[in-house]
Amino acid sequence: MRLSLALAAFSCAAFSCAVAGITGCGSSAPAASATVQLTMYTSVTQNTVTAVLAGFAKRYPDVKVGVFRATTGQLNARIAADEHSGGLRADLIWGTDPLSMESYAGEHLLASWPLPGLSGVPAQDKAPYFWGTRELYLVIVAHKGLSPLPSSWGELTSAKYRGQVALPDPAAAGSAFAALGYFDAAPAFGMGYYRALKANGATQVSTIPEVVTDVAEGRYQLGITLDDEVRTAVAQGSPVVLDWPADGAIGLYSPIAETTTGRARNAAVSDLLRYVLSAGGQAAIAKTGWQPVLPGVPGPPRPPGATEVYPDWTALFGRQQQILRQYQAIFGP
Amino acid sequence: MRRAVAVAGVVTLIAALVAVPLAELARLAAAAGTGGIRQALDAPGAAAAIAHTVEVAVAVTVLAVASGTALALAVERRPPRARRPLRLLVAAPLVIPEFVLGFAWSQAYGPAGLSARLAGLTLPGLLGPAGVVAVLTVYGMPLAYLAVTAGLATRADPAAERAARAAGAGPWTTLRTTTLPLLRVPLLAAAALVFVLAAGSFAVPQVLGTPDGFAMLSTLVYTDLQQSAAFTSVAVLALVMVVLVLLAVAPLDVWLTRPGPAVRPEIPPVPPPGGAVVVTVVVWLYATFAAGIPLLTLVLTALTKGQGLAPVPANWTLANVAAGFAGGGVAALLRSLGLALAAALLAPALGAAVAALGRGRWRAPLATLVTVSFAIPGSALAVGLAVGYGRWLDGTAALIGLAYVAKFWVLGHRTAQAALDRLPPGLTRAARLCGAGPLTAARTVVFPPLSTAAGTAALLVFVFAFHELTMSTILYGPGSETFAVVIMNSEDLGGTGTTAALALVLTLPPLLAAVPLLRHRWWSS
Numbered sequence: 001m002r003l004s005l006a007l008a009a010f011s012c013a014a015f016s017c018a019v020a021g022i023t024g025c026g027s028s029a030p031a032a033s034a035t036v037q038l039t040m041y042t043s044v045t046q047n048t049v050t051a052v053l054a055g056f057a058k059r060y061p062d063v064k065v066g067v068f069r070a071t072t073g074q075l076n077a078r079i080a081a082d083e084h085s086g087g088l089r090a091d092l093i094w095g096t097d098p099l100s101m102e103s104y105a106g107e108h109l110l111a112s113w114p115l116p117g118l119s120g121v122p123a124q125d126k127a128p129y130f131w132g133t134r135e136l137y138l139v140i141v142a143h144k145g146l147s148p149l150p151s152s153w154g155e156l157t158s159a160k161y162r163g164q165v166a167l168p169d170p171a172a173a174g175s176a177f178a179a180l181g182y183f184d185a186a187p188a189f190g191m192g193y194y195r196a197l198k199a200n201g202a203t204q205v206s207t208i209p210e211v212v213t214d215v216a217e218g219r220y221q222l223g224i225t226l227d228d229e230v231r232t233a234v235a236q237g238s239p240v241v242l243d244w245p246a247d248g249a250i251g252l253y254s255p256i257a258e259t260t261t262g263r264a265r266n267a268a269v270s271d272l273l274r275y276v277l278s279a280g281g282q283a284a285i286a287k288t289g290w291q292p293v294l295p296g297v298p299g300p301p302r303p304p305g306a307t308e309v310y311p312d313w314t315a316l317f318g319r320q321q322q323i324l325r326q327y328q329a330i331f332g333p
Numbered sequence: 334m335r336r337a338v339a340v341a342g343v344v345t346l347i348a349a350l351v352a353v354p355l356a357e358l359a360r361l362a363a364a365a366g367t368g369g370i371r372q373a374l375d376a377p378g379a380a381a382a383i384a385h386t387v388e389v390a391v392a393v394t395v396l397a398v399a400s401g402t403a404l405a406l407a408v409e410r411r412p413p414r415a416r417r418p419l420r421l422l423v424a425a426p427l428v429i430p431e432f433v434l435g436f437a438w439s440q441a442y443g444p445a446g447l448s449a450r451l452a453g454l455t456l457p458g459l460l461g462p463a464g465v466v467a468v469l470t471v472y473g474m475p476l477a478y479l480a481v482t483a484g485l486a487t488r489a490d491p492a493a494e495r496a497a498r499a500a501g502a503g504p505w506t507t508l509r510t511t512t513l514p515l516l517r518v519p520l521l522a523a524a525a526l527v528f529v530l531a532a533g534s535f536a537v538p539q540v541l542g543t544p545d546g547f548a549m550l551s552t553l554v555y556t557d558l559q560q561s562a563a564f565t566s567v568a569v570l571a572l573v574m575v576v577l578v579l580l581a582v583a584p585l586d587v588w589l590t591r592p593g594p595a596v597r598p599e600i601p602p603v604p605p606p607g608g609a610v611v612v613t614v615v616v617w618l619y620a621t622f623a624a625g626i627p628l629l630t631l632v633l634t635a636l637t638k639g640q641g642l643a644p645v646p647a648n649w650t651l652a653n654v655a656a657g658f659a660g661g662g663v664a665a666l667l668r669s670l671g672l673a674l675a676a677a678l679l680a681p682a683l684g685a686a687v688a689a690l691g692r693g694r695w696r697a698p699l700a701t702l703v704t705v706s707f708a709i710p711g712s713a714l715a716v717g718l719a720v721g722y723g724r725w726l727d728g729t730a731a732l733i734g735l736a737y738v739a740k741f742w743v744l745g746h747r748t749a750q751a752a753l754d755r756l757p758p759g760l761t762r763a764a765r766l767c768g769a770g771p772l773t774a775a776r777t778v779v780f781p782p783l784s785t786a787a788g789t790a791a792l793l794v795f796v797f798a799f800h801e802l803t804m805s806t807i808l809y810g811p812g813s814e815t816f817a818v819v820i821m822n823s824e825d826l827g828g829t830g831t832t833a834a835l836a837l838v839l840t841l842p843p844l845l846a847a848v849p850l851l852r853h854r855w856w857s858s
Contacts, residue, residue: 238640
């Protein structure tokens, strides 16, 4: 009996102490009165976020930005958990693709774009709730030495590449979601393209970088991934090559938006948005390997004659869940 | 009266850590109505995932408990000097994080893995259900081994075995009729632990099953969770998993409420019949295959500068380690250590409290409640906690810590329960009658076996908490990333070498934590 009581008392005391201890271990310190604390949710690669925020911190030392970085799928989970526990905590969301961002807008999580007068960003990279920050291109990655290389997207369904193609998961990767949107709407492809890939033994892996890793290690000979991922792997000496399809890499923009939560800190949020779309912010993005949206800021090199195709974002908005379900009926568990 | 108050306190804690998340999941599921629940269960892949979960959990439980018991019987009856290194080798996979083990096996034995590169050999079926079962068996077997080892030390009275042998029984008859029946409680405890571990496993089926289109409930929950519209499915599938585990574990808990006699062996065990060299060779081969080669692969991957390059000195670099710690890696590592230490202190204490208070009619319900929290898939438990406490603790390390305690409380409870069961009834009272005060009676009678159990539990909880990924990925927020989350983010970035380097760092602290225990007499005895 006494032992039971002693254990119970000790347990309660230890529990209280530990919770108090670990709270201090992980929580951010309260912001000083002159400091504004922002929270950003993002699926953008860590080195890009770090580079941009480092530049922003130099210019705006009184604005501290806490970052939650994860894949688009995990970001969805995080946002959903927020919504079920008192509301979205993020002041900004910097995503990978417009389709995911439009889903957030449809859930009334995003505020209307706060800086409509900002110049330089191409019209095609603008939507009512978010603007693009960088251009991403979905290309084919091939294991070094593979011959012949496919010259178009359609060739990935050719029998000579049977069982050799890796695809990123649209539920996990926003850019893969954009590719799904493009193929679904393109008259020459449609969902039949994914059925043909499946019939040809294509395999879905998880993220965009995983495609490159699997191709580099020889698990697959070909894959669909982002251009920068291939360039980075090539620079490290990995046995992969970038294969830019003749019918055009699939272009998408990586959007950023103020959330309805962030409206309360609109001035600081606007400062950050303005910086990301400034020459300095765009240069930081370019340094990490991505193509900036501002035309005057040089990006990474591209193959001669390279062309792009773009999804019709407006036509795709509102159909995200529908096309994802159609895809998962083909490549789902 | 005081006992009732203590029971109420423990029940309140259990309610806070288990009932609230479950109630939140039930509320989410109920909000969708019967139509929504039916839709979730009829969704593509749901029925298959339920079947896969049961099949994998049963297969892993049978294989891990059988192999763990066999190895424990073969190793633990040997002289201390002989069994010490073998025990360490068998337990080695326990210090490799679950997802690292899956990743390392795929890198070592999968298509284009190290064995394929060196010898052209791959493990057939590694990417698929066979691989999931194999790796989870390797991961779960040390738990069974440790449980049986504890049972051998506390339950399998060598005198009974000697009596059986003296009466003419052969070694196998003695094993079947004497040793195994005496080990009934630790075997059942091991089976329960391994079953819930396998049924709730996420990382291994995600790494090895998903590429083959093989889904379990945990991976389906994770997939649904990534699609924000599927919260109902998450809740329904999580509750299905809870029901499955309850159906499997609750009968065991009822059985475990009738503990057998416990002993404190005073005479040496019966040495196993011959085969010492064979046992040593088998254990070494197993450890080399299960942990040695995968860890070596991890080291080589960490040293190699780019994906797909041969792991030869010409391609070696230390840049992966530097790159891994370039961001917030150090802070995350310290945070994870703090959280794991807190959980390692709390879970055994709370587990002992439940074991001590949960006697008689309270025993089975309390044990099952604690087990339920371990059985809930990590992602679902995290969502339940986030919804239940997110308003106050969203994105903090405190919420992650709560999840760890809720999830791993069962490890403290099971080991404490086994230790308390071995106390002969009335021993404490006898000590009091002999003049010992309450504290002296507790210190001399109760704490010695309990400290062994607490040490085992603390080590287990530390390892599991430090390695935990699934819940942390849901619950972390700005400034509260755990080290495992940093590693996962590194993998998302495509840094295989960086991921491997950080994974090695993740594997080292549990090894260091194990060193003091190696010196402790319970381990080296």
